[in-house]
Amino acid sequence: MHDALTQGEVISPEDVQTVFSVQYEGFPRGRQLLTETEALANEFLSRIEAGQSFDQLILDESTDPRAAVDNGYIGGVAEGAQVQDIVDAINGMADGEFSVVESQFGWHVLQRLAPPTLAEVEPEIRANLLLVRKANAGQAWLTEIRAAADVALTPGYGAWDTQFGAVVPAP
Incomplete structure (x- = not known):
């Protein structure tokens, strides 16, 4: 219809x-690898800086259950769209840059993507x-x-509200 x-x-x-x-x-976009500890996040960041594929690390190591589906993509980063710690970190980075940040969900290795x-x-x-x-x-x-x-109601049951298509009970 x-x-x-x-x-x-x-x-x-x-x-x-x-x-x-x-x-x-x-609005920049971002990707993340979520992990449980700062030590692991920093290890993963070091591996990325040494040339290991961020894509593969996300698939192999992220504790985010969506990572296998969306490859860590968190979308456009704007106030209120994500956790504030992530918004602040991504906004403070240059396109393509990686960083480690803690949030209420754990430790994130973040990558800022261009708008x-x-x-x-x-x-x-x-x-x-x-x-x-x-x-x-x-x-x-x-x-x-x-x-x-054209709705007819038995007296005493109320009135038909044409805007909502419903009976308004009698007082």
């Missing part, structure tokens, strides 16, 4: 640019905008149907 309501919907370049500017532009380009995230932005428009179109359709509904 949502597809029918949004058929022919156009996501403009301006719409994409607006979302990119607010949600992606200038995404518009080309990298445009498909994701378009898909998300379309989902929002489908949800909005569905809600508008439902509100219209509810408002047009």
Whole structure:
């Protein structure tokens, strides 16, 4: 039904640019290897600096259960999006740099990744905008149907609320 309501919907370049500017532009991204001790985190950092693959270390050593699925990717780093210790550490690093930081979850070997380009995230932005428009179109359709509904209630049971499509009990 949502597809029918949004058929022919156009996501403009301006719409994409607006979302990119607010949600992606200038926000660095990060990856992590989570471990239990500072000593292990520092050992892993030394191994990375000696040339060992961060990707492989994440897969082999991270205690984060998602690491095997997302290769330690923690996404865009912004206030409130991650643990503050991680946000502060990533924001204090240069793109590509590694660092060790402690949080309430353990010790992290972090890598700062550059903010995404518009080309990298445009498909994701378009898909998300379309989902929002489908949800909005569905809600508008439902509100219209509810408002047009001819609902008769037995006296004393209450009144029909056209906005919410529900019976409001009598006082």
